[in-house]
Amino acid sequence: MLPHTTNTYWHEFSEISRATPSLNYFERLWAAWYAFMGNDVLATGIMSFMMHELVYFGRSLPWMIIDQMPAMNKYKIQGQKVPSKKEQWDCAKLVLLSHFTVELPQIWFFHPMAQYFGLTTTVPFPSILTMAYQIAIFFVLEDTWHYWSHRALHWGPLYKNIHKIHHQYSAPFGLAAEYASPIEVMILGLGTVSGPILWCAITKDLHILTMYIWIVLRLFQAIDAHSGYEFPWSLHHFLPFWAGADHHDTHHEKFIGNYSSSFRWWDYVLDTESGAEAQKRRRERKLAKAQKAQ
Structure with a gap:
């Protein structure tokens, strides 16, 4: 219609x-x-795709501007690796292609699939408290999916044929958050939508506005994690379990470890942390174990 x-x-x-x-x-x-x-499918599809594009490129733009400001270099984690305008443009072209060929179909078919499981689009909206606790659950579920699927993508054949594209930039920048192969976009995107769909199927209590806020926050998290900047006011200084840019930047620099998206606990518990501090802790544990064995 x-x-x-x-x-x-x-x-x-x-x-x-x-x-x-x-x-x-x-x-x-x-x-x-x-x-x-x-037409609910048409209304949701248009609104969802436009929201995704506006948020993704809108959130990436400040980081692109910061990259052109020499005064901000002191906050750059890998200070000598500032992306050029050509790199930014090449990245934007592939991301746009991916958005229209891979993400647009996923976004378009999300509504009928989620509505089948009980998603609502009507008014009034759910309370702020309801949306807050549901989004917190989605963050935990997505982070778990991201850790295991991302770690699997670093296995030899999967890395070579799928994940290597995302690691083209050893010093990431905001726009590169979704710079990846179509297969990877689908795999990691599944982690973003599967938690809400599972929640909806079990509880029959999910409004698409909650889903939208979740997607916006997840996009902010992904783009900021790829920004390449560490500030004194970065969130992980106040929430130690939050991952942030320093966590993910190290992953791009070392090409291994730090597989989580939003939180640090999976990498900590399973000893897959990367970076100098993690190596120091491993050496200390190994030394303590050796001394205990004597």
């Missing part, structure tokens, strides 16, 4: 505002969009 030709979006907004004055302004905007489009 095509969008209504006799009514405008703002006509629908006015009608909904009169019929349901208890809804807040954002809820009325939301309801008017679905009413105007007249």
Whole structure:
């Protein structure tokens, strides 16, 4: 079904505002969009893809600007490796190609699949508390998926044929967060959507707005982790279990270890941390074990 030709979006907004004055302004905007489009799959597909593009490139832009500011070099983790404009442009072209050929179909078919399991798109929206605890669960589930799938992608044949593309940049930058082969995009993307779908299938309690906020936060996390910058105010200084750019930058520099996305605990527990501090701890443990054996 095509969008209504006799009514405008703002006509629908006015009608909904009169019929349901208890809804807040954002809820009325939301309801008017679905009413105007007249097709939930189309309405969700367009909104989801546009949101993804605006957030991805919108969040990458500040890092691109910072890369052109010599005064910020002191915060660059690998200070001598600032991406050139050509590298940024080459990266953007592949990312855009991936978005339209790989991610767009996934985004488009997400709504009917998730709706089958009970996803809701109606108003009013869920409470902030409900969205907050659900998103926290999604972060934990995705981080677990990311750790194991990312670690598997570093196995010889999988690395050579799939994951090597993402490691083209040993000093990552924000725009390169989704610079990867189509297969990797699908594998890691599955971790982002499978947690919410599983939650929805079990609880029958998930609104697509919660999903949108989760995706936005996950994109911010991925782009910031690839930024290549470490600041005194970086989040991991306040939340020690948060991974952040210093965690993932080391992974790109050393090509091994630090496989998690958002948190540090899988790498810590399974002893796959990378970097000088991790090596120092291993040496200390090995020395202590040797002394104990004497």
